Amino acid sequence: MAPRCWRWWPWTAWPRTRPPPSESTQSRSRAPVGLNGSAGRPASAKYRSFHQQFSTQEQTPQICVVGSGPAGFYTAQHLLKHHSRAHVDIYEKQLVPFGLVRFGVAPDHPEVKNVINTFTRTAHSDRCAFHGNVVVGRDVTVQELRDAYHAVVLSYGAEDHRGLEIPGEELPGVLSARAFVGWYNGLPENRKLAPDLSCDTAVVLGQGNVALDVARILLTPPEYLEKTDITEAALGALRQSQVKTVWIVGRRGPLQVAFTIKELREMIQLPGTRPILDPADFLGLQDRIKEVPRPRKRLTELLLQAATEKPGVAEAARRASASRAWGLRFFRSPQQVLPSPDGRRAAGIRLAVTRLEGVGEATRAVPTGAVEDLPCGLVLSSIGYKSRPIDPSVPFDPKLGVIPNMEGRVVDVPGLYCSGWVKRGPTGVITTTMTDSFVTGQILLQDLKAGLLPSGPRPGYAAIKALLGCRGVWPVSFSDWEKLDAEEVSRGQGAGKPREKLLDPQEMLRLLGR
């Protein structure tokens, strides 16, 4: 029974105490994974399956999740719930977890951030560990993770924005909405953005929920934001802001808007502002929406109502006294950002007038040849995000901006999975990501059960910790995050805010005693 006895009693030693075959788990020259999960080496296949037979039930699958946003946490949650022994390690490049729930959800939508409580409970599980401040692709490669774990799930989201690719894009005054959101939400890499809000008109390109978020934050009276977790720097800048009108411009029509009804309702009822909607844009729409699915129908009906119906007395008075305004412009596609006379900043945007071709989801905007110039001092492009390739060994589709996969299994790479935006593309809300992450988790567990993942024990974090130590990277644990969390909450208390976010990574590391 004791391992040291096997030398004397090789033929009576119980199989489960035999040492595993001497193959290196760090081996770089991996043969394709065989059907029963063995490395395809005939000599040890018989021995391995014998060993496997008796030790599988004791094996703890080590699974690694890259990214700690909703996709990462929901995948981890699913794996922990449906496998009684699996151990999940979540890696994150920021010092703090939660991804877009923390850095993307608007400060005036705190209820959406309640999912953090669920994620915190997952992280507290003794089979789950969080390792922040680790950049996969730079501090550790995906191959090293695949060697140390039985399976790796990539859920690192989409951190790039789609570029406008028009002349003048580089002028000061043109920003991506993503950077703007990161700025007011305290993303460390955007803390020095310092957008110039001294113009009176801003143009937001794109008609999704992010575009509405950005418009809403620009126009909300600052006193409404004082009790939210918006950063102090952003609040200060917004108090000084001169922006009075925000145009939200889309290249297609009212039936193709990508925002959802809740956010539209908020815009219509935004205090201190009035909507500017041209009824001409909505002609004939009432009939066309009779047969569309309910969500689109309700959304369009609300738009129609806001554009064409006379408001009640109280609402009319509110709008008349509003000092700020927002409007939707349709069938306009950006062609060029126009510089100021001294060429030093953006002063307007040239929009090509479009018309629609095609039907249903495939409706496309094609230019008509006409153009229109819209003066403005701030241009925020909100036309979508895209993912970046994380590692040369991971396949990536640059056109779609996603990792090629089948239901979450990365194509041609066994043991590698993906979930969230890096799998489907950067659309959808947290619920969509949740469902999608559960699919990936399910697929992974199916593969585990079918023996398609590497068998035999894997070192998991023990191996990665050693590597990171050699490279001078000091991961941040979940309890470290909780210290930072407590610090943020206590700083916010003085100002009546739920938290005052820490912005400087160096300051955060100092607080942790590094």
Place this chain on the structure above:
Amino acid sequence: MSALMFGQLRAHLSRVRHGAYLVSGSHDACHGRLRGLGRRECWVPTASGQGCLVVPTRGLLGVRGGGGGGACDSQEVPGDRLAPGGGGRSRRPRAARGRGERGVRRPVRPTDSATLAFLLFFKQPSSCLLQGLRICRSIRSAFPPDLLAPSHPSGACEASLACSTCHVYVSEDHLDLLPPPDEREDDMLDMAPLLQENSRLGCQIVLTPELEGAEFTLPKITRNFYVDGHVPKPH
């Protein structure tokens, strides 16, 4: 099938002693009891001895499913049908089911059209502890904690009308008894997959005596990701 199941349960309930039921208090105080049909009820005695019985039935999570519910061999997916309870439950006559399915606790088998059925039986409506309890929490408390642990997908936004994870289908008969949805609830429902005419958000449904006999079904897309293959520990 829902009528069949409800009929069984009604017959069963008529045999139960008066004044002895309650439910959905804290799980610790819950006393399951094996009744003749292999069905367990979850009840907690109160000081007043009155209250309500919530009987989660059927193979959703297999917790209390026994008796007629144990067959678990229906395949149909609720899809976009308007049938309450998702339709598609097995229609095998009771006699055709094995003897072993009665009076014996069975491990759950995954089922496609599992229904979470809350059958409310109120002795004294005025003192019912469940009154005012929202469906979301009552789901949690009626099941063992490891089953619907805090990390259950429903209620991601903790009942603040900011998500659609607690999306349920309400049995047709009881749909009209619910107050009409708030505009904000409708807005969130718009984003829920597999929307039906009888869709509501569970976190907005407050249980009242009028809802006796109501059935709430989870949409397939929620269930499959959570409960398939999961074998709950006996209560």
